[in-house]
Amino acid sequence: MELSKNFPHHEAEQKWYQRWVEKGYFRSRPDKNRDPFTIVIPPPNVTGVLHMGHCLNNTIQDILIRRARMQGKNACWVPGTDHASIATEAKVVQMLGERGIAKSSLSREEFLKYAWEWKDKYGGIILHQLKKLGCSADWDRTTFTMDPDYYRAVIKVFVDLYHKGYIYRGRRMIHWDVKAKTALSDEEVIRKPTQQKLYYLKYYVEGSEEFIPVATVRPETIMGDTAVCVHPDDERYKKFHGKRVLIPLIQRPVPVITDEYVTMDFGSGALKITPAHDMNDYLLGEKHGLEIIDIFNDDGTLNEKAVIFVGEERMQARKKIIKALEENNYIIKSEDYTSEVGYSERTHEVVEPRLSVQWWVRMKKLAEPALNAVMNDEIRFYPSRYKNLYRHWMENLRDWCISRQLWWGHRIPAWYDDAGNIIVAEDETKAAALYEKQHGKKATLRQDEDCLDTWFSSWLWPLEVFKGISRPGNDEFRYYYPTQTLVTAPEIIFFWVARMIMAGYEYAGNKPFGEVYFTGIVRDEQGRKMSKQLGNSPDLLALIDRYGADAVRFGIMIASPAGNDLLFDVKEESTLKQGSFFINKMWNALKLVKSWEQRLEEKDDASSFAVAWFHNRLHEAKAVQEQFFAEYKISEALKSLYSLIWDEFCSWYLEWVKPAANETISGSCYRSTIYFFEELMALLHPFMPFVTEEIYHKLKSREDDLIGKQMSAHEPADAAVLRQGELLKELITSIRDARNKAKIKPGEYIKLYLPEADQPVFVSFEKILKRQVNAEVIQYVSHPVPNTLTVIVQKHKCYIEAQHTGAGEEQRKKLEKDLEYLRGFLASVEKKLSNERFLQNARPEIIETEKKKKADAEAKIKAIEESLQNLK
RNA sequence: GGGAGCUUAGCUCAGCUGGUUCAGAGCAUCUGCCUUACAAGCAGAGGGUCGACGGUUCGACUCCGUCAGCUCCCA
Numbered sequence: 001m002e003l004s005k006n007f008p009h010h011e012a013e014q015k016w017y018q019r020w021v022e023k024g025y026f027r028s029r030p031d032k033n034r035d036p037f038t039i040v041i042p043p044p045n046v047t048g049v050l051h052m053g054h055c056l057n058n059t060i061q062d063i064l065i066r067r068a069r070m071q072g073k074n075a076c077w078v079p080g081t082d083h084a085s086i087a088t089e090a091k092v093v094q095m096l097g098e099r100g101i102a103k104s105s106l107s108r109e110e111f112l113k114y115a116w117e118w119k120d121k122y123g124g125i126i127l128h129q130l131k132k133l134g135c136s137a138d139w140d141r142t143t144f145t146m147d148p149d150y151y152r153a154v155i156k157v158f159v160d161l162y163h164k165g166y167i168y169r170g171r172r173m174i175h176w177d178v179k180a181k182t183a184l185s186d187e188e189v190i191r192k193p194t195q196q197k198l199y200y201l202k203y204y205v206e207g208s209e210e211f212i213p214v215a216t217v218r219p220e221t222i223m224g225d226t227a228v229c230v231h232p233d234d235e236r237y238k239k240f241h242g243k244r245v246l247i248p249l250i251q252r253p254v255p256v257i258t259d260e261y262v263t264m265d266f267g268s269g270a271l272k273i274t275p276a277h278d279m280n281d282y283l284l285g286e287k288h289g290l291e292i293i294d295i296f297n298d299d300g301t302l303n304e305k306a307v308i309f310v311g312e313e314r315m316q317a318r319k320k321i322i323k324a325l326e327e328n329n330y331i332i333k334s335e336d337y338t339s340e341v342g343y344s345e346r347t348h349e350v351v352e353p354r355l356s357v358q359w360w361v362r363m364k365k366l367a368e369p370a371l372n373a374v375m376n377d378e379i380r381f382y383p384s385r386y387k388n389l390y391r392h393w394m395e396n397l398r399d400w401c402i403s404r405q406l407w408w409g410h411r412i413p414a415w416y417d418d419a420g421n422i423i424v425a426e427d428e429t430k431a432a433a434l435y436e437k438q439h440g441k442k443a444t445l446r447q448d449e450d451c452l453d454t455w456f457s458s459w460l461w462p463l464e465v466f467k468g469i470s471r472p473g474n475d476e477f478r479y480y481y482p483t484q485t486l487v488t489a490p491e492i493i494f495f496w497v498a499r500m501i502m503a504g505y506e507y508a509g510n511k512p513f514g515e516v517y518f519t520g521i522v523r524d525e526q527g528r529k530m531s532k533q534l535g536n537s538p539d540l541l542a543l544i545d546r547y548g549a550d551a552v553r554f555g556i557m558i559a560s561p562a563g564n565d566l567l568f569d570v571k572e573e574s575t576l577k578q579g580s581f582f583i584n585k586m587w588n589a590l591k592l593v594k595s596w597e598q599r600l601e602e603k604d605d606a607s608s609f610a611v612a613w614f615h616n617r618l619h620e621a622k623a624v625q626e627q628f629f630a631e632y633k634i635s636e637a638l639k640s641l642y643s644l645i646w647d648e649f650c651s652w653y654l655e656w657v658k659p660a661a662n663e664t665i666s667g668s669c670y671r672s673t674i675y676f677f678e679e680l681m682a683l684l685h686p687f688m689p690f691v692t693e694e695i696y697h698k699l700k701s702r703e704d705d706l707i708g709k710q711m712s713a714h715e716p717a718d719a720a721v722l723r724q725g726e727l728l729k730e731l732i733t734s735i736r737d738a739r740n741k742a743k744i745k746p747g748e749y750i751k752l753y754l755p756e757a758d759q760p761v762f763v764s765f766e767k768i769l770k771r772q773v774n775a776e777v778i779q780y781v782s783h784p785v786p787n788t789l790t791v792i793v794q795k796h797k798c799y800i801e802a803q804h805t806g807a808g809e810e811q812r813k814k815l816e817k818d819l820e821y822l823r824g825f826l827a828s829v830e831k832k833l834s835n836e837r838f839l840q841n842a843r844p845e846i847i848e849t850e851k852k853k854k855a856d857a858e859a860k861i862k863a864i865e866e867s868l869q870n871l872k
Numbered sequence: 873g874g875g876a877g878c879u880u881a882g883c884u885c886a887g888c889u890g891g892u893u894c895a896g897a898g899c900a901u902c903u904g905c906c907u908u909a910c911a912a913g914c915a916g917a918g919g920g921u922c923g924a925c926g927g928u929u930c931g932a933c934u935c936c937g938u939c940a941g942c943u944c945c946c947a
Contacts, residue, residue, distance in 0.1 A: 006912090279947090389876060389945070396946085491945080521944085558898075559884070574899065575884090581912045588910035595909070636886075639898070654909085661908065733916080740916055746905065825893065832891085837930040846891055853893065860893085 003594060003698065007587040009548030012694045016707075017131065025069070025707050026136045028076035030479035037068035038076045038483035040462045040513075041137065042496070043145065045084035046119055047091050050129035051537040052522040052556070053489060059553045060519060060634060061487045062135045066686035067629065068484075069136070070711045076480060077136065078465045080143035081124055085409035085454045086180070092118050092408065108407050108449075115408045129541060134549045134689045136707070143465045145457040146410070153469035154410045154457045155426050157507070162414075162424040166362050167402075169414075169422065173282045174401055176354035178300030178314075179347040182405035183358055189342040189351050198337035199322065200268055202330050203228055203245040206253050212237060212245055213332055215267025218277070219325060220318040222247050223306040224295040225254055227273040229284065232258040234269050248330040249321070250307050257288050279353050294355055314352070359403040359412060359450070363502075367397050370501040373511050379501065380515045382632040386490060393494050400499075402453045409451030417443040459499035462486075462512035469507060483513045490518040517632050522556075547576045550688035554579030557638050557687060582642060583691050589650050590695050592658070593673055601664035609765045610656035611672045613725040617648055618679055620722065622714035625683060638687050645680050652729060656768045674699050682709055728765045731793050735773040735800065738791045744802045749776035753788065753799035756780040761796075790815070790867035795856075797863055812868065819864045826857040 020026060028036070039061050044054055061077060069075035092115045093103050103111060127142065143150065161167045175184040199219050202211040214228055225247050230237040237256070244253040254273075261284060262271050275285030276294040285292060295306035300314045308324075309317045325331050342351035371394040373379045374387060381387050403412060415423045415431040423438070423445065425431035436442055463469050466477040482504070488497060497516060504512035522537075544552050555575035605611065621644045628637035657673060659665045677699055681692040685706050696706040735752070744750065752775040754762055759780050762769070770778050781799070784790070788799035792815075832838050833850055842850075 003909095385877070392875060393946080494945090577912080578899070581910095584912050585910065588913085590909080592909035633886095639886090643897080650909090651914085658909090737916060740904070743904095746907070746915075822893080828892070832931080835930055838891090839930085841930055842891070850891080856893070 003591050007583050007691055012690045013549055016690055016693045026138050028138050031074050034074040036480050037073035038480045039485055040078045040465055042488045043080045043082040044126045045087050046081040046123040047087045048126045050540045055540055056519055056556050058130055058135050063686040078141045079137035082458055083146045085406050089406050089408040111407050132544055149470040150464050153464045155413045159426050168360055170360050171357050173279055174356050175351045177344040178352050179349045181298050190345050194341040196337050197334045199334045200332040206244040212270045213268035214270045214272045220321050221274045221277045224274045224276050224293045225272045226290040227254050227257045229257050229259050229262055229271045229273050231262040231264045234264050358401050361400040363397040366502040367394050369505040379511050382517045402456045403450040404453055406451045412448040412450050414448040415445035455495050459503045482511050486513040486516045547580050550691045551576050551579030557635050596665045599664045600667050602667045605666040605669045606767055607657040607669050614653045616717040616721045619714045620717040641684050732772045734791045734793045738789050751801040752778045753781045753785045755797050756782045758796050792863050815864050822857050822861050829854045
């Protein structure tokens with residue numbers, strides 16, 4: 001079989017993915033004879049296109065799923081997308097805009113028609129991109145959060161929570177996006193330090209020439225003031241307690257109140273209270289029973305309650321009011337001031353705190369079991385430090401605002417009559433019936449216009465992908481739930497992870513997943529988070545096209561320390577190159593091994609030591625893999641495989657067994673080599689599925705596929721053989737180094753003398769050693785050989801004889817350097833051993849190892865001293 | 873303002889319950905090789921007083937404290 005020069009990734013990716021799908025490897029059905037291993041994908045936005053974050057996240061999931069599949073588990077990876085109400089609605093509005101249609105000109109039904117049109121056309125592109133990455137999800141299970149069943153499930157949960165008393169309607173202070181005209185959850189608000197001006201305004205005391213200076217960054221809201229607050233102990237203002245002051249320009253009197261909340265040395269120490277337009281003011285207002293005056297319309301313009309500048313947009317109003325205040329001599333001074341200002345994640349407008357009637361979920365009770373589950377490790381977090389963060393959040397939970405002023409999403413199942421009575425039911429018919437029952441009459445009911453927060457549907461994800469809400473207790477649900485592992489970004493621990501846990505306990509009485517692995521955040525080479533806004537995420541499909549999916553997977557995983565952020569060098573693409581070099585290396589190893597097919601001979605295996613050594617090395621590596629996976633150190637696992645394949649297998653093992661130019665290779669050695677190669681491909685397959693599958697098939701013609709291969713369990717490795725292998729490597733390296741330093745040409749043969757006393761140690765790998773250091777002959781001697789280079793490996797003294805051992809100087813320098821180090825080392829060990837307090841306090845085994853260190857160092861020093869003698 | 877995390881070779885990171893034959897890996901760098909799988913390679917090498925200062929200890933990269941710098945989450 002002729003092998004191409006390089007691994008043909010385009011062809012292989014297409015070929016194998018198609019075959020995997022056709023043979024149904026990704027498909028999972030309940031099977032009582034096997035344990036399920038289930039992962040639900042964090043559903044990407046239906047508007048999403050593959051970016052680095054997805055790539056990392058889904059590669060990890062695929063690695064876990066493929067590994068589980070090869071370990072005999074019933075691996076089930078459920079894919080899907082999230083309807084992403086705000087993002088999608090924005091896309092649809094944009095599409096309409098391009099067609100010259102204004103959203104306001106459409107009815108809700110018309111708009112939704114366009115929205116579905118958009119979704120059917122562009123939605124789910126990302127799922128195709130995940131296939132390009134090689135993701136082995138069960139595509140038959142693809143779920144969308146607005147699928148009919150899913151939709152009903154969301155509504156059912158809303159109705160249920162409402163009747164249980166968890167959901168209520170309340171006037172609360174919320175973040176308002178004046179551009180999108182919608183409420184935002186706390187999480188959708190981005191806080192950024194912003195340069196502002198702090199104005200000191202005169203609030204004249206009623207009927208007096210005296211005034212209280214009040215500092216504010218939002219002078220346009222003074223018309224909504226309902227008090228001025230000072231610290232009760234503030235001497236400057238004690239005389240004004242109980243008095244009233246006049247709001248500048250409009251002259252409305254408001255009381256002076258006191259509260260310890262005020263910081264005396266910030267600003268003027270006097271705070272204007274505007275309960276309608278500031279979170280803290282609202283709380284203070286509630287505490288002191290203040291009136292609430294809302295001076296804004298929902299688009300951020302001033303309303304008639306503002307009295308002045310009615311109809312002006314808030315930022316314009318600020319400019320105008322400052323001018324008016326200046327003209328009327330109300331401004332004492334202004335100073336620069338930087339503080340955090342909230343911006344809408346979607347529209348980037350400054351968020352307006354606003355009082356609004358919204359739907360809420362009471363969280364406290366739901367949170368209890370969810371907090372306990374994580375704290376007592378029923379659900380494990382990796383890395384575990386997120387437990388602290390989680391606890392802190394769960395213990396300080398606030399109610400969840402779940403209504404959104406959007407059309408794309410799950411419409412709130414609440415109906416109102418003309419008097420404003422509320423009926424919550426799953427559909428209009430049920431609502432009407434319930435209304436009649438409650439009120440004893442029929443009425444025209446009007447459904448709430450708002451939609452539910454997207455997270456109110458995604459918190460049901462692990463439940464409803466198996467129809468756990470719409471068809472509770474069904475077989476699939478009972479088999480797959482709870483799922484095993486959730487892989488997600490730490491930034492959505494509260495939006496999503498915490499709420500799924502709550503929903504899990506509320507609706508299934510059980511956790512939704514056993515383990516949560518938090519990935520790092522992907523950053524660019526400048527350390528900036530990769531984001532759509534910055535446009536610093538590379539085009540993944542282009543990278544996959546250029547380097548291949550395996551190289552991309554490798555590149556992103558190798559750079560991805562567990563739980564830490566990942567710096568991805570987009571410019572150099574260095575880890576991608578490393579990945580494709582690695583593929584090339586394996587491809588060439590394949591070519592080498594295949595070339596032996598024509599040179600087989602059934603004979604004694606001269607390299608049996610190599611086979612025995614690699615056999616043990618492989619089992620040791622398998623155990624290491626298991627350990628790494630158990631701790632979710634996935635990039636460590638990949639690093640160790642990389643080194644196992646490149647260094648141990650290619651650089652050492654293959655070189656040891658490689659037949660010389662005109663020689664044959666023993667059949668048993670060849671078969672072992674093929675077996676090792678297969679095992680290595682199996683270990684690597686979860687990380688790099690395509691190239692490993694290709695090599696697996698090229699190694700031997702076969703019917704089965706690597707993706708479905710069951711991994712054999714590892715056996716305990718023989719430590720003695722492993723030590724022998726390390727000794728051999730060290731001998732080879734040291735002798736080669738000595739050759740280099742003595743300027744012995746690579747092609748030149750040497751004579752190698754080994755210590756007779758150690759012959760039993762060397763004999764098993766003597767032949768390998770001879771070839772690897774290019775020795776013409778190996779002899780065992782009991783005394784130093786004159787006119788040779790000495791190499792000391794561990795405790796063994798070896799002598800090299802060459803035609804011109806010329807530059808003995810290098811050799812001497814090295815030995816002297818080693819000697820110096822060892823003497824220093826010995827001194828420190830001796831010092832320690834002569835320290836009585838050390839002897840008293842240290843554990844016995846520590847003292848033993850120190851004694852051994854001393855003996856070893858002494859032996860080695862002696863050997864070096866002898867060698868130096870020999871050099872003279 | 874509250875909370876969390878990070879600071880180890882040029883870069884990205886490992887280093888568990890404290891004990892110098894462990895200060896390590898990969899990439900990058902340097903030297904020598906176009907050796908019949910691979911120059912996308914092979915064989916070697918150099919490079920860090922483990923952010924700063926204190927403390928605990930016989931002994932600290934590893935524990936505690938203070939400080940500095942960076943990042944994230946929340947008010």
